Amino acid sequence: MNVINRGVRNAFRNSVRTLAITVIIGLSLGLALAMLVAHQAVGRKIDSVQADVGNTITISPAGFRGFTGTGNPLTTAQLAFINKLPQVTATEESLSDRLTSSDTNLKSGISLGRLGRRFLSNSGSFSGNSNFNFANFTPPIRVIGTTAPTDLANTTGGGTFKLVSGTVFSSGSDANVALVGSSIASKNNLKVGSTFTAYSSTITVQGIFSSGNTFSNNIIIFPLATEQRISNSPNELTGAIVYVSSASDVNSVTSLITKQLGSAADVTNSAQQNQNYISSLNGIQTVSLYSLIGAAIAAAIIILLAMIMIVRERRREIGVLKAIGATNLKVTTQFMVEAVTLTVLGGIVGVIIGVFAGSPITNTLVSSANSTSSSTIAGFGVRRRGGFFGGGGVIQRHGGFFSRNISNIHAVVGWDVLIYGIIAAVLIAIIASFAVSFIISKIRPAEVMRVE
Amino acid sequence: MLEVEGLTKTFPGGSQPVKAVDNVSLKVKDGQFVSIIGKSGSGKSTLLSLLGALDKPDSGSVKVDGQDISVLSQADLAKYRSRKIGFVFQSYNLIPNLNALENVMLAMELAKELSKPERKERARQLLNQVGVEGDRQQRKPGKLSGGEQQRVAIARAIANKPKLILADEPTGNLDSQTGKMIFDLLHNLAKSENTTILVVTHDLLIAGKTESTFKLVDGKLTKEN
Numbered sequence: 001m002n003v004i005n006r007g008v009r010n011a012f013r014n015s016v017r018t019l020a021i022t023v024i025i026g027l028s029l030g031l032a033l034a035m036l037v038a039h040q041a042v043g044r045k046i047d048s049v050q051a052d053v054g055n056t057i058t059i060s061p062a063g064f065r066g067f068t069g070t071g072n073p074l075t076t077a078q079l080a081f082i083n084k085l086p087q088v089t090a091t092e093e094s095l096s097d098r099l100t101s102s103d104t105n106l107k108s109g110i111s112l113g114r115l116g117r118r119f120l121s122n123s124g125s126f127s128g129n130s131n132f133n134f135a136n137f138t139p140p141i142r143v144i145g146t147t148a149p150t151d152l153a154n155t156t157g158g159g160t161f162k163l164v165s166g167t168v169f170s171s172g173s174d175a176n177v178a179l180v181g182s183s184i185a186s187k188n189n190l191k192v193g194s195t196f197t198a199y200s201s202t203i204t205v206q207g208i209f210s211s212g213n214t215f216s217n218n219i220i221i222f223p224l225a226t227e228q229r230i231s232n233s234p235n236e237l238t239g240a241i242v243y244v245s246s247a248s249d250v251n252s253v254t255s256l257i258t259k260q261l262g263s264a265a266d267v268t269n270s271a272q273q274n275q276n277y278i279s280s281l282n283g284i285q286t287v288s289l290y291s292l293i294g295a296a297i298a299a300a301i302i303i304l305l306a307m308i309m310i311v312r313e314r315r316r317e318i319g320v321l322k323a324i325g326a327t328n329l330k331v332t333t334q335f336m337v338e339a340v341t342l343t344v345l346g347g348i349v350g351v352i353i354g355v356f357a358g359s360p361i362t363n364t365l366v367s368s369a370n371s372t373s374s375s376t377i378a379g380f381g382v383r384r385r386g387g388f389f390g391g392g393g394v395i396q397r398h399g400g401f402f403s404r405n406i407s408n409i410h411a412v413v414g415w416d417v418l419i420y421g422i423i424a425a426v427l428i429a430i431i432a433s434f435a436v437s438f439i440i441s442k443i444r445p446a447e448v449m450r451v452e
Numbered sequence: 453m454l455e456v457e458g459l460t461k462t463f464p465g466g467s468q469p470v471k472a473v474d475n476v477s478l479k480v481k482d483g484q485f486v487s488i489i490g491k492s493g494s495g496k497s498t499l500l501s502l503l504g505a506l507d508k509p510d511s512g513s514v515k516v517d518g519q520d521i522s523v524l525s526q527a528d529l530a531k532y533r534s535r536k537i538g539f540v541f542q543s544y545n546l547i548p549n550l551n552a553l554e555n556v557m558l559a560m561e562l563a564k565e566l567s568k569p570e571r572k573e574r575a576r577q578l579l580n581q582v583g584v585e586g587d588r589q590q591r592k593p594g595k596l597s598g599g600e601q602q603r604v605a606i607a608r609a610i611a612n613k614p615k616l617i618l619a620d621e622p623t624g625n626l627d628s629q630t631g632k633m634i635f636d637l638l639h640n641l642a643k644s645e646n647t648t649i650l651v652v653t654h655d656l657l658i659a660g661k662t663e664s665t666f667k668l669v670d671g672k673l674t675k676e677n
Contacts, residue, residue: 009549010549013548112611318548321547321562322506322530322533323504324539324544324559325524325531325534325562325563326534327530328526444506445506445507445533446501448539448541448545449497449498449541449620
């Protein structure tokens with residue numbers, strides 16, 4: 001029997017003590033692993049949020065949002081500097097407008113409804129005209145000229161672009177072509193190749209798209225240059241979205257653009273708007289990190305105290321081993337193996353606890369944080385709820401994000417967590433053993449002569 | 453040959469240091485069976501610790517086969533204890549979670565001179581020699597009687613064919629009949645293996661049967677016969 005076998009056997013020498021130490025270490029390591037799982041899950045969520053929405057900047061004319069507010073359009077010249085910024089990977093520019101019945105021969109794909117009437121009344125357009133006949137009123141059709149025709153999330157404020165028929169024009173096109181939303185196409189019997197009038201120009205339907213929502217299906221999408229030309233708005237823009245290479249550069253680039261455009265534009269970024277969400281996730285991550293460290297330290301202290309207790313209890317036996325020729329190294333190795341065995345047993349229990357407790361603990365942490373962040377998220381939700389004419393027209397990169405629930409975080413226990421658990425257990429045991437080895441080295445062989 | 457010259461060991465006391473071993477000198481030839489008698493607290497165990505390299509003397513020397521053990525390093529001392537010295541203790545001091553066979557094998561493992569199968573075979577032979585046979589060799593110390601445990605301790609002490617066996621009250625915890633059997637066993641070993649055996653005891657009957665007897669009083673050693 002060698003020193004390793006003796007160490008392993010010693011770990012099972014007192015079954016009650018072995019069980020107690022294993023359970024206590026298991027609970028500590030289990031908590032540490034559960035916190036690691038929570039830490040990783042929240043970290044992944046933060047990465048996902050930052051990767052998903054955190055690297056974009058939205059620019060709109062100052063005081064203007066959709067078709068609400070006032071102000072002057074931006075120009076392509078004003079935004080030209082943005083593409084020269086090294087952190088900027090791409091920009092999408094757009095010009096929005098509405099086609100009234102005098103601008104087009106098309107009918108809107110959706111009816112005015114009570115909301116539309118209320119909006120029109122509240123807007124002041126028909127105030128004082130109580131005889132206005134809403135039944136005969138044709139709602140204007142929203143049009144957008146854009147360099148990113150298929151990016152409905154940006155151009156229209158939501159939906160997934162699905163080409164029903166035809167083709168998509170290129171981003172730099174200047175032809176009199178358009179992509180028509182399925183609601184308008186259906187209402188006006190338009191097919192690919194059909195023509196319609198807009199701003200006194202004849203436009204050919206190049207494609208018909210569906211977005212999955214009625215709002216976006218009632219839009220006509222032109223190439224940006226075409227819209228600028230036919231609407232007699234050369235070089236004008238009502239919005240732009242800027243893509244930055246790294247989420248960490250978003251704030252600095254936002255500052256640069258804000259400084260450059262001054263009072264001409266409202267510049268916002270998703271990072272600012274998501275700050276509360278990210279903050280609460282960061283809070284969870286911090287709590288889980290401290291808990292992870294605390295639980296790991298607790299496990300280390302437990303095994304250290306347990307080994308000190310065991311060594312003190314076996315002073316005489318250590319004296320015997322030294323008296324019959326064992327070196328300090330040999331005795332220490334034996335106790336180290338015993339400590340590693342106990343801790344690995346605890347580690348296995350801890351891994352099992354971590355696997356089962358990781359997800360519930362993560363959910364508990366997230367739900368407690370959710371209660372503090374939900375009001376902020378709801379606030380954004382209200383702001384996005386635009387009126388009949390107000391929701392679109394401006395590039396909105398934040399669509400869909402705020403509808404996500406903060407608690408939509410998946411705690412996954414991967415192999416890495418299991419391996420970390422066992423490695424942590426072994427490291428803790430070795431560190432504790434080194435401390436114990438000092439005590440062992442101080443035990444004199446003559447201890448064996450002590451009569452109890 | 454065991455040669456002790458001017459051995460002194462002092463421990464800090466309450467008001468003044470206590471000289472547990474005071475300028476002790478003695479010589480014991482190979483194969484001799486000698487005893488040291490003395491009252492409790494006379495310094496017997498301290499002297500044994502110094503002879504067995506379990507403790508370092510304040511001054512003086514202990515030579516075994518001409519080698520002064522007081523100048524050895526920690527590693528060499530461990531080697532010395534495993535190969536040259538065999539201990540038999542009053543309270544047996546077997547490792548509780550190893551069985552009789554494993555306890556004897558452990559001493560040989562630490563000496564690193566035999567392979568595992570050889571250690572096992574020799575341990576079996578030694579236990580048979582001291583009268584611990586059959587399934588008793590597989591029993592842990594807690595399942596053996598006091599006499600059997602002391603036999604296992606003797607087998608362990610002689611496992612590495614030491615030059616010197618130091619026995620501290622080897623019959624102290626045994627009844628008189630078992631004590632006599634253990635004494636006879638040690639006596640026979642001294643003759644058959646030509647091993648020097650030094651027994652510390654306060655049992656005058658046992659001391660009277662050894663070839664030479666020393667008396668320790670307040671750390672000072674005198675020869676009785």
